[in-house]
Amino acid sequence: MKNEETMRDNVDIGHHSYMEACSLLKTTPIRLVIDQLKEREIRLQHVGLNTDDVIALSYALLLTNLLFALQQNHRVESVDLEDNGLTEEALLHVVEVLRHNISITSLSLSANRSTRGCALALGDLLRDTTWLTSLNLSGVGNVSLVWMNLSNNDISETGSKAIGKSLSINDTLRVLDLSWNHIRRMGAVAICRGLHDNKALANLNLSWNGFGFEGSIALEEALKCNGVLKVLDVSNNRINWEGIVYICRGLKMNNTLQILKVRINVIVNESCPCTRLTHLCFIFYIVVYPDSFIVV
Numbered sequence: 515m516k517n518e519e520t521m522r523d524n525v526d527i528g529h530h531s532y533m534e535a536c537s538l539l540k541t542t543p544i545r546l547v548i549d550q551l552k553e554r555e556i557r558l559q560h561v562g563l564n565t566d567d568v569i570a571l572s573y574a575l576l577l578t579n580l581l582f583a584l585q586q587n588h589r590v591e592s593v594d595l596e597d598n599g600l601t602e603e604a605l606l607h608v609v610e611v612l613r614h615n616i617s618i619t620s621l622s623l624s625a626n627r628s629t630r631g632c633a634l635a636l637g638d639l640l641r642d643t644t645w646l647t648s649l650n651l652s653g654v655g656n657v658s659l660v661w662m663n664l665s666n667n668d669i670s671e672t673g674s675k676a677i678g679k680s681l682s683i684n685d686t687l688r689v690l691d692l693s694w695n696h697i698r699r700m701g702a703v704a705i706c707r708g709l710h711d712n713k714a715l716a717n718l719n720l721s722w723n724g725f726g727f728e729g730s731i732a733l734e735e736a737l738k739c740n741g742v743l744k745v746l747d748v749s750n751n752r753i754n755w756e757g758i759v760y761i762c763r764g765l766k767m768n769n770t771l772q773i774l775k776v777r778i779n780v781i782v783n784e785s786c787p788c789t790r791l792t793h794l795c796f797i798f799y800i801v802v803y804p805d806s807f808i809v810v
Contacts, residue, residue, distance in 0.1 A: 528587040532574035541566040547574065552589060559596040568595075568604035572611050575618070592620035596650075600626045609635045612646055622650035637662075660686055665719070666694040674701030681708025681715065691719040693747070702729030706736040713742060721749040721775070730757030737764030737771065744770060749777040 529551050536543045544567065550556045551574055563571075575587045595608065605628065612618055628651070640646065669677065674697050681687075697705060702725040709718065725733070730753055737743075753761070753776060765771065 528574035528576075531576075532570055535570035535573035536566075539566040539570055541570060543570075547571055550590075551587060554589060555592040555594070556590055557594045558598065559594055561598055563595065563598040563600065563604070565601050565604045565607075568600065568607050572607045575611050575615055587615070588617045590615075591617055592648075593618055594622040595626065596622050597625035602629045602631055605629075605632045606635055609639050613639055613643060616643075616645045619645055620648035621646065623654060624650045625653040628654040661689045662687060663691040664695070665691045669695040669697060669701070671697075671699070671701035671704075675704040678704035678706070678708035681705070682711040684712065685714045687715055689717040690715060693719045693721040693723070695723055697729075698724035698726065699728050702726070703732040706732035709736040709743065710739045712740060715743055717745040718743060719747045720751065721747045723751050725751040725753060725757075727754065727757050729753075730760045734760040734764035737761070738767040740768065741770050745773045746771060747775040749775050749779070751776075751779060753779040 529548050532547060532551065533543055541564070544558075544561070546558065546561070547556070547570075550558075556571075558571075561567075575590060575593075593608070593611075600608075600623070605623065605626065608621070608623070609632070612621060636649075636651075640649075664677075667673075669692065673695075677692070681690075692705070697720065702723065705720070706729065709715070723729075725748060729748075729751065733748070748761075758776070758779075761776075765774070
């Protein structure tokens with residue numbers, strides 16, 4: 515009877531698994547971990563956790579006992595590991611915990627030096643799971659992410675503002691896909707403001723959003739000032755003839771863009787022949803169709 519009660523208690527909070535893991539790893543148990551396993555939030559900022567400390571914590575959040583895999587702690591909903599100097603191995607263990615423990619919805623790795631491997635693992639986690647709703651990666655540094663696909667995520671205005679702010683300071687990302695994300699009006703303006711100051715992005719897919727007239731005006735300023743973007747896709751963005759006029763003004767001042775896609779937009783003006791854009795020699799080629807202005 516006593517053993518059954520101990521097992522049920524361990525399923526709830528995992529402290530027995532934590533102590534067993536510490537013993538196996540020959541690391542000293544941290545009282546703060548034991549005390550917080552029964553709470554909704556584990557806060558271990560500035561503790562100086564080593565790799566074995568994190569592995570032991572992982573066991574506590576995943577295992578009832580070293581013989582009973584994947585029996586989870588269901589109490590903890592938030593884990594804050596800010597500023598612990600975590601190694602890549604430790605960070606990968608944290609990612610593995612979040613992959614299996616669906617109770618944890620919030621994670622902070624702020625001020626831990628990350629690596630490319632960790633960034634890729636986090637990207638896979640976000641792609642494959644749905645329960646993580648809050649992720650703090652501020653100050654992680656050393657992550658040279660060059661390709662990111664955020665398509666079909668309903669980013670909308672709030673998310674667009676955050677991405678726009680990041681674009682303005684990011685100097686590593688080369689390819690970004692933001693298609694199918696309900697990016698409209700002020701969200702579109704925010705993305706363009708980030709593009710205005712960006713010094714690295716070469717390929718940006720904004721197709722199947724709602725840039726419309728407001729986004730077209732913002733794109734004019736972005737194209738005038740951006741000197742690195744080579745491929746831009748704004749297909750199916752509710753851009754009309756008035757919007758295209760603003761985009762073309764931006765193109766006149768841009769010397770780097772090579773491919774512009776604006777397919778499936780409501781652009782109709784029979785008085786504008788293809789020759790109107792022939793001076794834009796930096797665009798490799800232009801084909802005009804009845805339902806579009808520029809198709810590349």
